[in-house]
Amino acid sequence: MKYVGEAPQEELATGERSTRNRVARSILDHGPSTVSDLAGRLKLTQAAVRRHLDALVADAVVEPRDQRVYGSRGRGRPAKVFALTDCGRDAFDQSYDKLAADAIDWIARGAGGGARGDAAVTAFARDRIATQAGAYREAVEDAAPDKRTEALAKALSADGYAATARSAPNQQGEQLCQHHCPVAHVAEKYPQLCEAETEFFSELLGTHVQRLATIAHGDGVCTTFIPHGAGHGPPPGTSRVGGTPEPDTPQTDPPQISQQTEHQASESTAGRNPA
Structure with missing residues (x-):
């Protein structure tokens, strides 16, 4: 204190x-x-x-x-x-992280554990993001296409994620950097929370995005690569948070970034403490 x-x-x-x-x-x-x-x-x-x-x-x-x-x-x-x-x-020690982890444990056990438990946790993670989607969607939709990553960063910061947007090292896109994660300790055990968030970013910005690093996995910053041209509509076959492609919809592979870019991103985030 x-x-x-x-x-x-x-x-x-x-x-x-x-x-x-x-x-x-x-x-x-x-x-x-x-x-x-x-x-x-x-x-x-x-x-x-x-x-x-x-x-x-x-x-x-x-x-x-x-x-x-x-x-x-x-x-x-x-x-x-x-x-x-x-x-x-x-300012004093709290047990919120343990409470959240215990609640998700209960959800997984209630679904029968194993693959069914994992699916139940994934459903919970997607629903959690969906309940928060309104403010993020409004912020992004009100921004110009080339300012939508920045608008998303500001909306995330308002929820305690201390997010910034910057050009990616290869200049082929942007990096959305979240310097703090309020659920990092729980996401360390349940990566579905991170995966649902990444799915949401993809749907919201209208492009496939690539997660380069997460605080939950020991990186200093959660870093998401967003290629240029994002923000022009949802990916084919998706309409809602956590949506799945329609069966007959052809899929395209997510844009790949070079190993050099990923190495540079790791160097830029390694050892940095969450804000």
């Missing part, structure tokens, strides 16, 4: 952050607390606690509330308590 406005001396700043984290942790462990409660638990003066609380409030980590009183209340205003905000709770 990082805070602004610390004292300039490194040792002092470190001590300030440590004590501030203790204040926030005490609220997490014990619930909404008064200044007096915190001072007693942490063996600090009330003035010191107030100073740390002021900084935590400024950083939207905690918020002041009126203390709830059950039963008859005496005279005077109720004491002020300080509670963690959603942002403050997110």
